[in-house]
Amino acid sequence: MRRPHLLARLPLDPWILTLLGTVGLAALLPARGWAATVAQGVATGAVALLFFLYGARLSTREALDGLRHWRLHLTVLACTFVLFPVLGLAARGLVPTLLTPQLYGGLLFLCLVPSTIQSSIAFTSIARGNVPAAICAGSFSSLAGIVLTPLLAAGLLGGNGGGFSLDSLLKIVLQLLLPFLLGQALRPRVGGLLVRRKKVLGYVDRGSILLVVYAAFSAGMAAGVWHQVSAARLGALMAVEGVLLAVMLLVSWHGAKRLGFGRADRIAIQFAGSKKSLAAGLPMASVLFGAQAGLAVLPLMLFHQMQLMVCAVLARRRARDPEPAAGPELPAGRVAEVSPALQHPATRAR
Template sequence: MARMKKLLQFLPDGFTLAIVAMVVVASIVPCYGVGAVIFGHLTTLAIATMFFMQGARLSREAVVAGLAHWRLHLTILACTFLLFPLLAFGFSALFPHLLSPVVMLGLLYISLLPSTVQSSIAFTSIAHGNIPAAICSATFSTLLGVIATPIAVGLLLNTHVGSTGGEGFRGVGAIFAELLLPFVVGQLLRPWIGGWAARNKHILKFTDRGSVILVVYTAFSAAVMRGLWHQLPLSGFAEIILANAVLLAVVLTITTYGSRLLGFERPEEIAIVFCGSKKSAATGVPMANVLFGASTVGLVVLPLIIFHQMQLMVCAVLAKRYVRQYEAELRASGMTVSLVE
């Protein structure tokens, strides 16, 4: 029986299986047209609800502490804008002919992108990490990326940056409207609804995981409609998957053990792992449409789309592992273990 329980710990949970199922469903029945618009609105609603509930639950002291955690923020930004490019461009310099040029270009483009906001915070919440710090770091990463990524692409990838101002300002507006505004409203209403939000933790669990699943379906549907399964031969897909897997594994290893070497506690380690290892497809795909030519953009964003799905699946497994560690600590301290929030 003990051996069976140990084996079951390594099997995917329902959340991970749901993400895989969404990839399969999106490949067979992608949403498009009116359906894509409806699912886009549902995704926005789920994300806004998640941030509203986070704002309603978090104490003002916790938010201020998250803003003041400058050492953690610098570590996450260094992972996003220094570690990733060093790894990708270093790999390109050492092994210039190991990958095809288009796969290498896509890999380099991934390294220059900002972190995700929604999924980074959702996984940090699921794993019982430092949520206020994750919100601050992930949001600032995206805002900085609106400016830094086009410049870096223009300088390092020898492309014409072009007119990115409109896209950038739309991205900033979306961040404030869909993420920060609901969080601020939740904070302002906390004196009246904070107790209710604390008693209804299952709503936050639903919005955390539901928003990730919706993002997977809508993002992968868009990729399928762009001809995801027809743009490269099977060997090309194998190259992308292998290169992405190696990059993600190296970054996750460095963020996990590096945060421990730097003396961060587990909640901060979780924020570093989930914010510092992510790259935003929501920012990267529309930005690529402006930065690259029409004949190149599809193949450039293909590695990003696959990396995006891969990071969600891997982080779902990691979040489950952190939850098990959290519950084990509660048992060791004699506290009652609750369901995963």
């Protein structure tokens, strides 16, 4: 009876272990030649399917109900798509002393992806924060990231990583935006069915991400990009990401206080504004970086695990805070209706 309890207390997320296992498989048995072409084609189709499911599940009307708390959502969006990119650009000074150009490209891309949904909600709830606001903030960030992340990548990544071009923009439109819009258009017909089949769709979501990871890391092995990364560089990358996470946690917490938010709202802002979505970032990286996506997503994978571990500790500390939690400023009844459509199984990996 003790063993499951001990396993549940392990700091590593089982989903991360699955991703690492996929990376190991790609390292030992990378897809080459015709197999690489097939793997890339299947991964491309899986990404399109993934974003179609996102569009088919997301209720635009319910998500827009959360706009009543617009100051909080704008603050989270500013953390995610303004402050994070500014810090990412500042890290350019660490090249080449601490980071290689390829690792820096991945770090900058990490700073451009949207926030999480499920983990932001979970940590906000543990810390006795404004859960309805966290639901909407994470949802708006994910929706905005479909447009803002590629646009920011086009303007900021430049020649880093795999580069960005009009051809990449066209791929983003065809593989990400168009399937999402198609899912939104067909939502009245298939949305209810998708919500009722969440368990099956969870396999589709996670399977799609695993296919993307395998194809990306196989391409990286074939291109020999891993010979460019040493243990010292990886250690430096983890140290830089630790500083990045610490800065965002501090700024989002104290900045929200300066803006006049109460404790419950500050908790939602801190957890939604300091985190990055692995599930949203991986498919986008496969489109943006091409053959170098494997190395480009490494910073995001490391940051994802780091934020889960740190925020789990922080949420428990906030829960022990003797200060009473302020009541949520949003009507919980209406906004809470968003969660069944948004908390699909893939968001648990976020």
